[in-house]
Amino acid sequence: MSLEKRYTPQTIESKWYQHWLEKKYFHSKPDEREAYTIVIPPPNVTGVLHMGHMLNNTIQDVLIRRARLQGYNTCWVPGTDHASIATEAKVVKKLRAKGIKKSDLTREEFMQHAWEWKEEYGGIILDQLKKLGASCDWDRTRFTMEDKLSKAVLKVFVDLYKKGKIYRGLRMTNWDPEALTVLSNEEVIHSDEHSKLYHVRYKIANSDEWVTIATTRPETILGDSAVAVHPKDERYAHLKGKKAIIPMVNREVPIIFDRYVTMEFGTGALKVTPAHDMNDYEIGLRHNLEVIDTLNANGTMSEAAQFYIGEDRFSVRKKIVKDLEALGHIVNVEDYQNKVGRSERTNAIIEPRLTEQWFVSMKEFAATGLKAVETGEVNFHPKHFYNMYHNWLNEDNIKDWCISRQLWWGQRIPAWYYEGEVFVAETAQDALNQAQEKFKDKNLTLEDLKQDEDVLDTWFSSWLWPISVFDGFEKQDELKYYYPTNVLVTGWDIMFFWVARMVMAGYEWSEDLLGKEHIQKYGKQPFKHVYYTGMVRDEQRRKMSKSLGNSPDALELLDNYGADGVRFGMLSSAAAGNDILFDAPYDKTQKKTLSESEKCNQGLNFANKIWQALRLIKGWQIEDKKQPKVNTLAAKWMDNRFNQALERLDNSFKDFRLSEALMDLYNFTWGDFCSWYLEMIKPPYGEAIDRKTYEQAIGFFEKITIILHPFMPFVTEEIWHNLNIRKEGEDCIISQYPKVTVFDEEFLKTVENAKELITKIREARAKIKGLKKHTLMQLYVEKSNNAQLFFDTPNIKELIMKMGVLDVLEMTTTEPESSVAFIAGTEKYYLIVKQEIDKGAETVKLKKEKQRLEGFLIGIAKKLSNERFVNNAPEKVVALERKKQADTEAKIKLIEEQLKSLSL
RNA sequence: AGCGGUGUAGCCUAGCGGUUUAUGGCGUCUGUCUUACACACAGAAGAUCGAAGGUUCGAAUCCUUCCAUCGCUACCA
Missing domain, CATH: 1.10.287 (Helix Hairpins)
Known part of the structure; x- marks a missing residue:
């Protein structure tokens, strides 16, 4: 058998992935073993693999592969979520390109198109994960909008409605005029943007006086229904009971006094537009103001605005300023910076809008979510993320969850209306029965009922994921085996979308589903640990994203360095919770981020290093002869050192310190195994190795491939197969993870001392000009008790002589002629040098x-x-x-x- | 604005009261194509541990303030 001179990942990686799939090693069925379960945070079905996914899924794969090697029945459930807004936007866009408008289609026709789109493009990301080596149980791939999962969604909706935890109400909501839907608070991203602050004066009715307000949104003036000032503001006290005249529309509105107004800001006078501002709405409620909705759903001016009807709000902003100027209302305009909310999905500027929506009441849920982490039933890694979690969930901050979306792609809300009454049920028939009973009218038919037009928020599906992927709402046989899952690996940016809500759902339903006994034994929590990954950022600390174009191409990276290299690169610098500054260079001339990385290259080099170690060992001739003393010592040392390293490794895993675990492995493999152990046992050129040493070396190497396998699955599988002849069904991926046995720390220290001495000898030799590598030299050590003790260690002398290339190593009481001295540890050594130094x-x-x-x-x-x-x-x-x-x-x-x- | 995380050599990272005038890796520099590996080997340089105070016999480590940075929450229109 001849081995390639260099390790080349490309062919090897696809070969082994295929092999693992064929052997169904990723597949899990409940059995007598203990389960180790991870559910993937389902990526968006429209998504493509990016750096965040690679980090996140590498970590999950490391945990799963290690657990598999430790003998657990491992189950990593993959899947995607249906991402209502993003997907619907893509489908609408695709249809538009074909000249079809969504409004021309019926709901059913549109859904047909959407499903076609999903079948064609959806789930690309899952195939990309395979390239990364992800050992997901692909037979279990789920999708949040498939039948069974949708049924679960409807079921919990009805359940919560019955419990009074879901309600419908008129609220100020975040409206996305592009997607034509309401968004939850979490889907709105606020950031500072440049704008202008317009000072506009309104005439006071029946007087020559004016009052000047300041606004960033002059187009909303048309919807003003009051001017507010602070009750203690003396400047305006005399305006009590007067009215102001809204320019252009010439509406007389009251001047009201409300403590919400900040006297110091602008002029201290505030225009109040209850239809288009969250706070103004509240003021409106307090003062019983008229709500004048001057905007259409798509962000154009409505009839109620009286002017600019049908024109977009932003072009109106420019126009109205000109028109107000012409009418003498503009006092001045200043540059200003304020927070603007944009839709996470469409980037459209959000309009506050009064709409009727469905909400989940969060007070109780939030308390449950907090308690789960406080009691340690759910553990955060790193711990400090609890602060952020608490900040969001505490009762002062928590807001009810708006779950309806004005879209078609998603689970349609199971609520039917008739004569102003609402009937919530899992099926239309159930709703009809309810209606018939309520109205005592057996003649009511399905046609009489009108189902809610809206669908549910995607997260209302995903929060059930740890239960629903096991069909837990339908039958519990699998749920009993796999729930609670072990760990959830996710970026902290979706702590609220996901983690918090999954915890809430877990506590809400697990007991009903699994029974008291099961819960008492295993707990209600959906997962025991949450591992928060950092964000992958570029060198300027910006989050790597497709829209910024600052991300390398994930697939190109995999091509360049192999999955093993990329996995190494991502993990080696990713201390838990810390952001990663990924080192892909930015090419100014091409204006794009290159798919190159020193970190990944280090991983590729590492794979090659182990490959070279394999070539070395496999190149040896084997002979049945007595084991040299040095090799006996080397084996003893390697055995002890391995267990010491393994113990550290286990501890790192216990604390989820994966990058530390990987770096320890790297140093152990490269430094201890390759640089020291292999050099210790390496036979002189042309000579054969004794069989015992050869077999020991293969044994150590095999153990190393196993503990390294979770991190670099491909190269280790390849090497593992080259180390020994393997039977059908024997593979590294399913071999046995070693367990720590006792090791002798004193002995390890002694060998460390020997290593230090050898280094010193090499240094001394290096100073001698023209010295041949194999020239034997003589070394003396000053006689002392310590020295005696050290050299009494069996075979240590032989080791030092071999590694130091010596033919004499003796004690002395006098300083030998023509020698150089050096100190190693606390001993003094003399190396005989015939040459001037x-x-x-x-x-x-x-x-x-x-x-x-x-x-x-x-x-x-x-x-x-x-x-x-x-x-x-x-x-x-x-x-x-x-x-x-x-x-x-x-x-x-x-x-x-x-x-x-x-x-x- | 309130709250939180982070801040250790050019970059990443360990240490989180005394075993340390600070750990490991990458990169840099200097040698070496030495019979597994130049994707390597052998050396070297590089840090007043963000700043200033304080507590202590002793602080990278604890406290206070400040700065930088990343977030979360709430926003003054």
Whole structure:
């Protein structure tokens, strides 16, 4: 068998993914094993893979693969959500390109088109996840709008309605004039934008006086129904009982006094437009003001505006300023910056609008959500995200959840109207029965009832996801096995859309579905842990997004570095919860972000490094002969060191510190295994290796591929298969994760000392000009108890001789002729050198080291001479400082001796 | 404006009261194509731990204020 000189991910990755799929390793069925479950935060069905997804899904895959290796029955459920607004917008756009308007279609026809669109384009992202290596149970792929999941949605809607937790009401809502739907608060993004503040004067009726108001939205003047001032504002006290005349429409409106007005802002006088401003609406309620809706749903002026009817609000803004100016109403215009809300999906500026909507009452839900995290039934990683969670959920801030959307793509609200009454039911027939009973009229038919035109918010589907993907609302056999899920991995930006609401849903329904006994044993929570990933940002700290064009192409990255490389790159710099500044360079001439990354390249290099280790081992001839002493020691060390590393690794996983886990593995594999262990056992050129050592090496390597597998699944699977002849059905992905066994820390320290000594020998050798790599040298160590103890360690001498390329290593009581001295640990060594060494350079180096140590010593002495330190600090600490002092003094003494002999 | 997170070498990161004049990695610089690997090996340089005060015998670590940055919430029209 010959191995490629370099590791090339491309062919290898697709080969193994295919193999895993064929073997159905990702598929889960309930059995006697303990389950480990993750439900994917369903990406938007219209979406394509971006950097955030890659980070997020890499983490989920790492957790799932490790659990699988540990013997859990792992189930990672993939799927997508139907994203009503985004998808409907895409479908409308596509139809428009074909010359079809949504308004020309019936609801059923439109839905037909939408489903066709979904079948054609939806779920591309899931295929892309396969390229990343995601080991999702694809047989379980779900979609929030499929039949069963939709049924669940209707079921909980009816349930909440019956419990009085859902209500319908007239409210000021966030209206998206482009998507023609209302949005929840969370779907509106507020940001500072440049605008102008217009000072406009209104005439006071029956007087020559004027009152000047300030507004950023002069087009809404046409809908004004009052001018408000603060009750304590003396400037305006005399206007009590007077009326102001709204320009152009010449409407007389009252001047009202309300404490909402800020006296210091603008002129202290506020125009009140109850139909188009949240706060004005509240004022309107208090003062019983007229609500004049001057805007149509699509953002054009309505009949009620009287002017500019049918024109868009933004062109009207320009026009009305000119017209007001001509009429002498504009006092002045200043540049201004204010917060403008835009739709997360369409980017349209949101209009506050009074509409009838369905709401979920949140007070109780919020308390449940908070408690779940407070009690530790749900754990956040990192913990501090609880602050943000609390901030949103506490009773002062929580707002009822508006769940209706004026769209067609989604679950249609199961409410039917007849004669002003509403009937909420899972089916039309049920609603009809209710209506017949209510009206005592058996002759009512389905035609008499009118179903609500609106659909439900997409998140009203996704909050059920941890239950509904197991068809939990219908039957509970699978839910019993997989619920609660283990961990949810998500960006903190959707903490409220998702995490909070999923927790609420879990607590609301799990007991009804699973029964008291199950809940007492396992809990109500939908997941035990929430791992919040950071945002992936560019070098300027902007969130990487498609719209900004600052993101590299995810698929190109995968092509360039392999999935293993990209996974490494994403994770190595992603401490939990911290944002990642991804290092893809921006090309100014091409004006785009390149699909290149040093971080991913490091991952590819790492894959190649392990590949090279494989080539080395597989290149050895094997012979049945006695194991050399060095190799016995090497094996003992590797075994201990492996367990030490594994223990650290387990701890990192326990705290969800995945990047630390990966970096530890990287250092262990590259440093300890490749650079030290393989060098220790490497036979001299041309010689064969003994069978025992060979088998041990294969054994260690195999364990390494297993613990590395969750992070870099492809290269490890490939190497694992090359290490041994494997039977059908044996694969790295389903092999057994090693368990930590005891390790000898003292022994490990001894070998570390040996490694330090070897490094020192190599340094000393490197200074000798023209020295051949294999030239054997002689080393003496000054006799001492410590030295005796050190070299008594079985086989340590042989190890140092091999790694240091020595033929003599002995104790001495005198300084040998023509030698250079150095210190390793607390021992003094002499390396026999027949050649002159650069005394000057050596002296400089030693003096520098001496200086450093003396500085260190001063620090310690300061502490020890401080009486309060000696008296107050714990004895242990003082003793430690004393030991540090003694050790440092000894070292300085050795250096001084060396300097003396150099000057001779 | 209120609240919260973060701030450690050019970049990422560990440490979160004394084992540290600060950990590891990337990058940089200097050698070396050494029989697995130049996607490598061997070395080196690079940090007054955001700033200023305070608590303490002792602070990167705790407290206060400030600055920067990222958010959340609420907005003065």
